[in-house]
Amino acid sequence: MNVQAWTFVLVGLSFALYIGVAILSRARSTKDFYVASAGVSPIANGMATAADWMSAASFISMAGLIAFRGYDGSVYLMGWTGGYVLLALLLAPYLRKFGAFTVPDFVGDRYYSQTARMVAVVCAIFISFTYVAGQMRGVGIVFGRFLEVPVELGVLIGMGIVFFYAVLGGMKGITYTQVAQYCVLIFAYMVPAIFLSLLLTGNVIPQVGFGAADQATGTFLLDRLNTLHAELGFAPYTSGSKSTIDIFFITAALMVGTAGLPHVIIRFYTVRRVRDARISAGWALLFIAILYTSAPAIAAFARTNLLSTVAGRPYAEMPEWFRTWEQTGLLRHDDHNGDGIVQFVGPNARDGVGAPLVNELTVDPDIMVLANPEIARLPAWVVGLVAAGGLAAALSTAAGLLLVISTAVSHDLLKRGFRRNISERGELIAARTAAGAAVIIAGYLGINPPGFVAEVVAFAFGLAASSFFPVIIMGIFSKRMNREGAITGMVSGITFTAAYIIYFKFINPDANTAANWWLGISPEGIGGIGMLINFAVSSIVSRMTPPPPADVQELIERIRVPRHAGPAHEINP
Numbered sequence: 001m002n003v004q005a006w007t008f009v010l011v012g013l014s015f016a017l018y019i020g021v022a023i024l025s026r027a028r029s030t031k032d033f034y035v036a037s038a039g040v041s042p043i044a045n046g047m048a049t050a051a052d053w054m055s056a057a058s059f060i061s062m063a064g065l066i067a068f069r070g071y072d073g074s075v076y077l078m079g080w081t082g083g084y085v086l087l088a089l090l091l092a093p094y095l096r097k098f099g100a101f102t103v104p105d106f107v108g109d110r111y112y113s114q115t116a117r118m119v120a121v122v123c124a125i126f127i128s129f130t131y132v133a134g135q136m137r138g139v140g141i142v143f144g145r146f147l148e149v150p151v152e153l154g155v156l157i158g159m160g161i162v163f164f165y166a167v168l169g170g171m172k173g174i175t176y177t178q179v180a181q182y183c184v185l186i187f188a189y190m191v192p193a194i195f196l197s198l199l200l201t202g203n204v205i206p207q208v209g210f211g212a213a214d215q216a217t218g219t220f221l222l223d224r225l226n227t228l229h230a231e232l233g234f235a236p237y238t239s240g241s242k243s244t245i246d247i248f249f250i251t252a253a254l255m256v257g258t259a260g261l262p263h264v265i266i267r268f269y270t271v272r273r274v275r276d277a278r279i280s281a282g283w284a285l286l287f288i289a290i291l292y293t294s295a296p297a298i299a300a301f302a303r304t305n306l307l308s309t310v311a312g313r314p315y316a317e318m319p320e321w322f323r324t325w326e327q328t329g330l331l332r333h334d335d336h337n338g339d340g341i342v343q344f345v346g347p348n349a350r351d352g353v354g355a356p357l358v359n360e361l362t363v364d365p366d367i368m369v370l371a372n373p374e375i376a377r378l379p380a381w382v383v384g385l386v387a388a389g390g391l392a393a394a395l396s397t398a399a400g401l402l403l404v405i406s407t408a409v410s411h412d413l414l415k416r417g418f419r420r421n422i423s424e425r426g427e428l429i430a431a432r433t434a435a436g437a438a439v440i441i442a443g444y445l446g447i448n449p450p451g452f453v454a455e456v457v458a459f460a461f462g463l464a465a466s467s468f469f470p471v472i473i474m475g476i477f478s479k480r481m482n483r484e485g486a487i488t489g490m491v492s493g494i495t496f497t498a499a500y501i502i503y504f505k506f507i508n509p510d511a512n513t514a515a516n517w518w519l520g521i522s523p524e525g526i527g528g529i530g531m532l533i534n535f536a537v538s539s540i541v542s543r544m545t546p547p548p549p550a551d552v553q554e555l556i557e558r559i560r561v562p563r564h565a566g567p568a569h570e571i572n573p
Contacts, residue, residue, distance in 0.1 A: 006384030014184050014388045021180055022173040030427050033170030040175055040270040046283025048175045049267045051182035051396040056138025059393035064365035066299035071240035079254020081292050087259040088281035092268040094476045096277035097559045103265055104412040110475040113483035119490050121412045123467040128401040131460035135398040136446025141366055142390045144328050152447045159443040162398050167435045174399045181392035188389020192373045192382050193294050196301040210297035221300055228307045233349025249525030256469040257461030257527050263400035302368045305375045311344040321374035330364040406435035459501055466493035466530025479553045484545040489538025497530030
């Protein structure tokens with residue numbers, strides 16, 4: 001069978017699996033829909049959390065970013081990994097013990113304020129829609145290439161699948177679907193990684209192959225990459241161009257933004273006990289580490305294969321995968337000098353007489369993981385498997401985000417806000433309706449994304465860093481933090497961060513250079529400053545206004561008791 005036939009078979013089988021799981025685990029109550037009745041085992045929750053966590057950005061884009069940016073691209077790896085550790089150690093057990101259904105629920109109860117709850121609802125919806133746009137774009141890219149349909153049609157197909165199992169099963173259906181999706185995505189990620197490691201270095205373990213010698217030249221793989229970069233006029237692969245302060249703030253924004261992402265936090269409400277939340281966090285870390293420790297190796301393999309296969313070769317002799325990706329518009333060759341040769345060169349490239357060379361090849365980093373098996377001439381079934389894995393990663397995260405949006409509307413906005421007397425059946429209908437509407441909006445954003453996948457995701461992380469992280473941390477560890485401080489902190493943090501990003505990304509993108517950035521910090525890292533502003537404003541305002549009521553302070557003491565605390569109790573029925 002050819003690549004397309006294998007893709008149809010493997011993607012079709014994986015979709016049949018997801019739909020079957022969704023039907024078997026259909027939600028029958030609001031507690032099923034919101035928290036899977038808090039009956040998920042720690043291992044299953046660890047797998048579901050890993051699938052929820054590892055989005056299209058992790059599966060499709062992260063290795064591509066490292067492949068094209070080298071050292072600079074590693075900030076995504078460091079930030080996202082560190083963020084999960086932060087979440088597992090500092091937030092998850094305490095939030096589970098608090099027992100609220102959602103992050104806005106926690107904010108509303110902890111800060112005894114409907115206004116704080118509504119601000120948190122707006123932040124959750126804004127962050128989730130920004131993040132889900134990147135996931136739907138990833139779905140469109142995979143479908144566009146492997147089913148040979150326009151990216152827009154690929155997004156619409158993905159919308160249909162997500163709509164089915166997110167609306168039908170809620171958290172219960174999504175949880176068990178994500179377990180299946182984790183198995184698919186990790187198998188799909190590791191199989192080509194092992195193949196490539198064997199081909200390039202002779203080592204079966206990609207992480208070992210990353211530090212081993214290249215079989216073709218006998219030099220270490222990274223040394224060979226640096227040599228190839230030097231010959232083609234690129235900066236060394238192992239060096240970076242970003243300033244230290246920008247690297248620091250991008251990593252910080254990704255870390256604390258990751259820890260504040262609402263769709264991951266709500267996963268810790270689905271287990272029975274606080275102890276189970278800690279155990280499932282450990283399992284999730286193990287499952288995530290398998291992919292994240294492989295990403296730098298895959299990036300190096302992909303970069304080596306791309307430069308060796310394409311640079312300086314006649315366009316007429318390009319392999320089939322080159323033409324296929326050209327049709328998607330994500331790879332483009334412009335023969336500026338008309339010599340029929342693909343000049344894939346960097347800004348420092350010179351010809352034999354010292355004249356500058358112009359780069360003629362544009363490659364979208366998002367295609368690198370997907371195109372990698374074809375570039376290395378791996379079997380067709382491996383190519384189809386990677387397509388199924390990419391779709392699993394994008395759809396699992398998209399479903400988690402859509403659930404955040406639907407619960408924010410039905411539970412926080414209606415049940416705890418404007419329609420307190422709504423019946424359980426009415427709340428369930430509202431949750432499903434909100435999930436359906438969210439799918440449509442997410443599809444529109446996927447067709448018209450404000451950037452490529454990883455940049456859109458970085459935007460969402462910056463917003464989460466500047467809004468949720470401080471208010472959750474201080475809600476757990478500061479008895480003095482009150483509602484006035486929390487509200488002003490969230491509003492000031494997210495307003496500053498969103499304004500900075502929107503100005504440089506959308507209003508005046510020509511000014512998006514290091515010379516114009518405030519303190520040399522790029523839009524990807526400004527969430528770190530937004531977080532500090534949130535902390536500063538909320539601390540000052542809370543000291544100038546009355547302290548929280550005594551019962552709230554007692555509640556904070558109780559959720560911080562580490563042992564003999566008994567099972568988690570629900571603050572809200």
